Amino acid sequence: MNKLKKVTKELAKLGLGGDVQASEFRKSVRLTGHVGSWDEKVAAGFAAANRGYKGVLNDITVEGVGEEKIYRYDPGDRDLEGRYFDVLIIGGGIIGCATARELARYDISIAILEKEEDLAMQTSSRNDGMIHPGFAAHPGSKKAHYNILGNRMYTKWAEELGFELKRPGSLVLFPSRLEKYLVPLMKMRARKNGVDGHYRYISRKKVFEMEPNVTEDQQGAFFLPSAGIISPYKATIAMAENALQNGADVFLNCFVESFEMDGGRIASVRIGRGTVKCGAVINCAGNFADIIAELADDRFFSLHGRKGTECILDRNTGLTQHSILSMPRLIQRKSKTKGGGVVPCIEGNILLGPTAEEQPWREDFSTDRGHFQELLQKLDLNTKLSGSSVITYFSGIRPASWEEDFIIEPSERVANLVHGAAIQSPGVASAPAIAVDLAKMTVDILSKDKTVEEKTGFNPRRTVSYHQIETVEERREMVGKNPLYGNIICRCETISEQEIRDVLRGPIPVNSLDGVKRRIRAGAGRCHGGFCTPKIMEIISDELGIPMVEITRKGDSSPVLSGEAK
Amino acid sequence: MKNVYDVIVIGAGPAGMASALTAREKGSSVLIIEREDRPGGILNQCIHDGFGLVKFNEKLTGPEYADRYVRWIDEAGIEILTSTFLLELIKDEDEFRMKLVSAEKGVFSLRGKAVVVSTGCRERSDRQIFIHGDRPAGIFTAGQAQAFINRMGYMPGRRAVILGSGDIGLIMARRLTLEGAEVEGVYEIQSRPSGLQRNISQCLNDFSIPLHLGRTVSRVIGKGRIEAVEVVSVDERMNPVKGTEAIVPCDCLILSVGLIPEIDILKDLPVVKDGKTGGIVTDDRMESPQVPGLFSCGNAHHVYDLVDYVSESGEIAGSAASEFAREAAI
Numbered sequence: 039m040n041k042l043k044k045v046t047k048e049l050a051k052l053g054l055g056g057d058v059q060a061s062e063f064r065k066s067v068r069l070t071g072h073v074g075s076w077d078e079k080v081a082a083g084f085a086a087a088n089r090g091y092k093g094v095l096n097d098i099t100v101e102g103v104g105e106e107k108i109y110r111y112d113p114g115d116r117d118l119e120g121r122y123f124d125v126l127i128i129g130g131g132i133i134g135c136a137t138a139r140e141l142a143r144y145d146i147s148i149a150i151l152e153k154e155e156d157l158a159m160q161t162s163s164r165n166d167g168m169i170h171p172g173f174a175a176h177p178g179s180k181k182a183h184y185n186i187l188g189n190r191m192y193t194k195w196a197e198e199l200g201f202e203l204k205r206p207g208s209l210v211l212f213p214s215r216l217e218k219y220l221v222p223l224m225k226m227r228a229r230k231n232g233v234d235g236h237y238r239y240i241s242r243k244k245v246f247e248m249e250p251n252v253t254e255d256q257q258g259a260f261f262l263p264s265a266g267i268i269s270p271y272k273a274t275i276a277m278a279e280n281a282l283q284n285g286a287d288v289f290l291n292c293f294v295e296s297f298e299m300d301g302g303r304i305a306s307v308r309i310g311r312g313t314v315k316c317g318a319v320i321n322c323a324g325n326f327a328d329i330i331a332e333l334a335d336d337r338f339f340s341l342h343g344r345k346g347t348e349c350i351l352d353r354n355t356g357l358t359q360h361s362i363l364s365m366p367r368l369i370q371r372k373s374k375t376k377g378g379g380v381v382p383c384i385e386g387n388i389l390l391g392p393t394a395e396e397q398p399w400r401e402d403f404s405t406d407r408g409h410f411q412e413l414l415q416k417l418d419l420n421t422k423l424s425g426s427s428v429i430t431y432f433s434g435i436r437p438a439s440w441e442e443d444f445i446i447e448p449s450e451r452v453a454n455l456v457h458g459a460a461i462q463s464p465g466v467a468s469a470p471a472i473a474v475d476l477a478k479m480t481v482d483i484l485s486k487d488k489t490v491e492e493k494t495g496f497n498p499r500r501t502v503s504y505h506q507i508e509t510v511e512e513r514r515e516m517v518g519k520n521p522l523y524g525n526i527i528c529r530c531e532t533i534s535e536q537e538i539r540d541v542l543r544g545p546i547p548v549n550s551l552d553g554v555k556r557r558i559r560a561g562a563g564r565c566h567g568g569f570c571t572p573k574i575m576e577i578i579s580d581e582l583g584i585p586m587v588e589i590t591r592k593g594d595s596s597p598v599l600s601g602e603a604k
Numbered sequence: 605m606k607n608v609y610d611v612i613v614i615g616a617g618p619a620g621m622a623s624a625l626t627a628r629e630k631g632s633s634v635l636i637i638e639r640e641d642r643p644g645g646i647l648n649q650c651i652h653d654g655f656g657l658v659k660f661n662e663k664l665t666g667p668e669y670a671d672r673y674v675r676w677i678d679e680a681g682i683e684i685l686t687s688t689f690l691l692e693l694i695k696d697e698d699e700f701r702m703k704l705v706s707a708e709k710g711v712f713s714l715r716g717k718a719v720v721v722s723t724g725c726r727e728r729s730d731r732q733i734f735i736h737g738d739r740p741a742g743i744f745t746a747g748q749a750q751a752f753i754n755r756m757g758y759m760p761g762r763r764a765v766i767l768g769s770g771d772i773g774l775i776m777a778r779r780l781t782l783e784g785a786e787v788e789g790v791y792e793i794q795s796r797p798s799g800l801q802r803n804i805s806q807c808l809n810d811f812s813i814p815l816h817l818g819r820t821v822s823r824v825i826g827k828g829r830i831e832a833v834e835v836v837s838v839d840e841r842m843n844p845v846k847g848t849e850a851i852v853p854c855d856c857l858i859l860s861v862g863l864i865p866e867i868d869i870l871k872d873l874p875v876v877k878d879g880k881t882g883g884i885v886t887d888d889r890m891e892s893p894q895v896p897g898l899f900s901c902g903n904a905h906h907v908y909d910l911v912d913y914v915s916e917s918g919e920i921a922g923s924a925a926s927e928f929a930r931e932a933a934i
Binding site: 410429522524572576 | 734747
């Protein structure tokens with residue numbers, strides 16, 4: 039049967055035959071029409087996916103869902119006007135930053151353009167930081183391929199870049215005895231994907247030896263020892279800092295407005311801060327990657343935002359659990375999420391989540407009661423956890439394609455454009471491997487016009503200018519060097535004035551409360567900044583010479599104070 | 605400064621100062637540790653009056669109340685280490701050992717026969733009462749708003765919604781009004797206010813600030829800075845009642861939704877936490893039955909409504925700590 043007919047038939051099966059039309063656009067299938075609910079649009083998108091087209095352009099409009107105003111802030115300068123970079127990376131998330139680091143091995147000029155006030159502001163910070171073992175992804179998918187390689191690479195990357203990586207392993211718990219019979223299938227899948235480590239069935243008795251606080255009703259588990267955890271935003275920032283060290287640039291508050299095309303190439307990128315000429319462009323724009331593709335007239339996919347809410351428990355909960363616990367929804371074939379779990383974070387907190395909710399917005403990070411309640415059900419896996427330990431919760435949006443796989447390829451239409459798009463879970467786990475390929479594709483493009491050589495003197499090791507003091511002994515040594523390491527500002531996380539000042543002097547400009555919090559945990563503890571916020575603001579004000587009333591929580595539109603008192 | 609004391613008091617707020625004074629009067633050697641740069645604790649930012657009615661039969665401001673104790677501490681020759689942070693507290697056989705840090709002294713150690721924990725409390729945050737919606741700037745705890753206005757001279761907002769009718773929230777409603785801000789109203793999820801009646805009358809009624817009982821903030825709206833909140837009525841089981849939602853525009857949300865004893869420093873000791881108060885279980889001399897020689901008082905023990913009683917709890921703890929130290933010496 040003809041592919042288009044097949045799509046049309048599938049739409050009719052959903053009862054959308056009258057409302058939604060399918061047509062061909064270049065190599066993709068395009069859906070148009072008007073439906074009553076977001077769920078219908080989502081159903082139509084999935085129905086059209088994987089029918090032999092390159093991608094799905096889901097342009098169906100939905101009753102009551104209007105345009106979304108995308109956040110942008112222009113600092114007002116034209117500092118970038120007329121500048122040239124061999125490579126412009128659009129998006130300072132983990133994919134963009136990892137790719138910048140890989141490209142920094144070559145003797146070329148590189149700039150990351152990020153629309154927010156800091157790196158890793160969206161999907162890259164709003165996730166559970168899990169380095170998945172590569173078991174859940176479908177065999178043969180790009181997700182499976184990059185996940186396995188990325189997982190393996192993290193050991194070296196963490197060591198070189200100086201961010202923390204732990205591999206506590208993941209326990210897929212079996213709530214009934216039936217799951218045990220699926221173990222051969224699980225092993226087969228792990229083998230097919232190439233999962234590292236001695237993955238194996240764990241008996242009920244052994245589960246309780248490993249995790250004494252797990253609820254009694256577990257009947258066994260499948261253990262995947264290569265599962266790891268990192269802080270995804272610290273890792274992203276570390277990648278960018280190492281790229282910077284090796285000559286790359288990062289420009290914040292750079293919203294890409296349009297491209298100037300010239301003979302099938304992007305000649306320059308227009309942003310609020312000027313028009314920047316370029317040799318090649320990499321599209322790592324996360325939830326906006328389909329918009330960026332369209333700006334280059336290369337739209338062959340569309341994204342749908344799947345929101346995930348996560349919840350963080352007090353640091354003292356970390357001692358109650360060693361491995362990552364997940365639920366067996368993992369093995370459901372049709373599942374669009376791995377079902378989330380209970381994750382011991384790198385900082386010692388326990389994280390619950392994420393949920394999965396199809397919704398229309400690209401950057402609506404609000405949370406709601408219903409999804410939060412759903413999240414709290416995960417508390418049931420560990421008997422020592424309770425809702426009273428909740429410190430915070432947040433949500434992020436996964437940029438999913440309708441095919442539910444990564445898009446990592448050079449553009450077929452634009453000679454100097456590379457896409458690293460639709461990077462949802464396991465995106466963090468896959469990032470180093472994706473970066474290697476995106477860098478290779480980009481170097482291939484540049485090599486057509488000039489010789490691109492690896493530079494001598496590339497330093498893969500990040501030299502750290504700031505970090506959080508962890509032990510009393512280290513503090514003793516640091517206070518000896520500078521007394522301000524002894525002036526404790528954040529009491530919940532024990533962070534001193536000088537640790538905060540060091541962050542503010544870091545290579546990527548930081549001037550907001552969240553920017554500080556993302557690098558060291560000042561204000562991230564149980565009091566939630568109740569005591570230290572005024573003090574941190576005074577330090578920012580003093581260190582950077584910004585008046586108190588201009589200090590923001592997370593960039594220009596979020597001043598903390600409204601002015602001076604009488 | 606020595607490095608062994610009979611009684612070491614952690615926190616120089618009203619509870620800690622009272623316990624130090626009493627222990628000193630009873631003949632113990634006493635040291636107070638304070639993480640801020642001056643003694644007084646949270647009283648330093650409570651510039652309203654009403655303190656000391658029970659204890660001194662006088663109406664004092666917070667700083668005035670604190671100053672009395674600071675003077676007595678000084679007269680008694682009690683040492684206070686300010687800007688000093690306690691990193692670690694353990695009990696080793698018969699004595700307590702602490703590691704501390706300050707810019708001046710670096711990391712150093714102290715030993716004490718008895719320890720009084722008077723570390724006060726912290727405020728419950730928006731996350732701990734499960735507020736949903738966006739996460740913009742402009743959400744403050746009442747104490748934080750108080751610190752900004754009273755200690756630093758900055759306004760947290762010009763159009764405020766106050767959630768919770770705790771005393772600090774009520775006092776901040778008045779304070780903001782006096783500073784020229786508009787207070788849209790105080791919302792209290794319970795059917796009755798939690799603050800003192802005198803504060804309802806002096807801080808709300810006198811300024812015509814509406815108090816909405818059985819109503820709470822269900823959602824925060826605003827991407828960068830807060831723009832509005834959604835408020836809703838709740839039923840007797842505290843669940844939101846559909847159809848009672850209303851949007852209240854504001855540029856700040858101030859939370860006065862409860863205080864929690866701040867006792868994280870006790871995490872390495874086998875103390876038992878009291879599920880109801882959030883403090884540790886003690887006997888009537890304020891001593892932990894599990895950790896002899898460890899005393900707790902003031903808001904670190906449980907949250908008091910009047911500072912006068914906080915001081916009183918400090919006296920009990922100080923006296924008992926002194927006795928414990930003396931017996932330990934024999």
